[in-house]
Amino acid sequence: MNPEHEHAERFTHLRPLLFTIAYEILGAATEADDVLQDSYLRWADVDLSEVQDTKAYLAQLVTRQSLNALRAQARRREEYIGPWLPEPVLLDAADASTDVVLAESVSMAMMVVLETLTPDERAVFVLREVFGFEHAEIASAIGKSTTAVRQISHRAREHVQARRKRFEPVDPKTSLELTAQFFVTASTGDIDGLMSMLAPDVVWTADSDGKVSAARRPVSGADSVARLVVGLIRLGGPDGRAEPAFYNGAPALVLYLGDNLEGVVSVEIVDGKITNFYAMRNPEKLAGVTVSRAIGR
Missing domain, CATH: 3.10.450.50 (Nuclear Transport Factor 2; Chain: A,)
Structure with a gap:
């Protein structure tokens, strides 16, 4: 397969996952799209023979770019007038309800809770609790030690659980x-x-x-x-x-x-x-x- 086509095929296959990671970290769909475009340009220059796990590699790439974008907008958030809410994302109800964990993770209520986490806590929570990545994989994505990631994960999970009581999904x-x-x-x-x-x-x-x-x-x-x-x-x-x-x-x-x-x-x-x-x-x-x-x- 042509390398250019293989880059595009691998990225396109994982795009729903990558968009969800970026959106849950940023809380903004348009900015998540921008992150994916930038990530793809970086991905297009990668030597695929050196990539052992495409999913983990791209998830780490998108996470790093999302955190950079989140930190860059910190001042704009501070100057925001009134409450700041995540940007709504239009979803087909049938698609979201096929995966209860994922549907809950992008609910507006959960997105609002994620806004109360630090950038690192937010990234770790999304990658670990929503998508099940290993602590070592997350450590590589956010530039922290595995031990630090375990501590961040524990802290973020407790924070979310204290503010978000689980309930049975409504039909x-x-x-x-x-x-x-x-x-x-x-x-x-x-x-x-x-x-x-x-x-x-x-x-x-x-x-x-x-x-x-x-x-x-x-x-x-x-x-x-x-x-x-x-x-x-x-x-x-x-x-x-x-x-x-x-x-x-x-x-x-x-x-x-x-x-x-x-x-x-x-x-x-x-x-x-x-x-x-x-x-x-x-x-x-x-x-x-x-x-x-x-x-x-």
């Missing part, structure tokens, strides 16, 4: 029906009806970076969130509409005002109640949300 069809029913009820202004579908401590978090109108602090509590949603729907008026979709393996609604994309609201459901709304309103992060991307091992 995609049922969860999307509940989400759609919530917004239909909201259009009637029925506050009590809305509150019956919300967990008492439900939280609405919106990401706008100050570029469009949105709550700059999370809104908590069933009554407050219900009234917020009713107010938003009234503000949209007759030109507003919501279309169901699946982002990050969970139900979501894509919001339009006329022909303009206004936002994506991802929903987290636990025990039949909505516990979190993640509203992406930042126009820059909405630029690529309608592009379907593959994830995988």
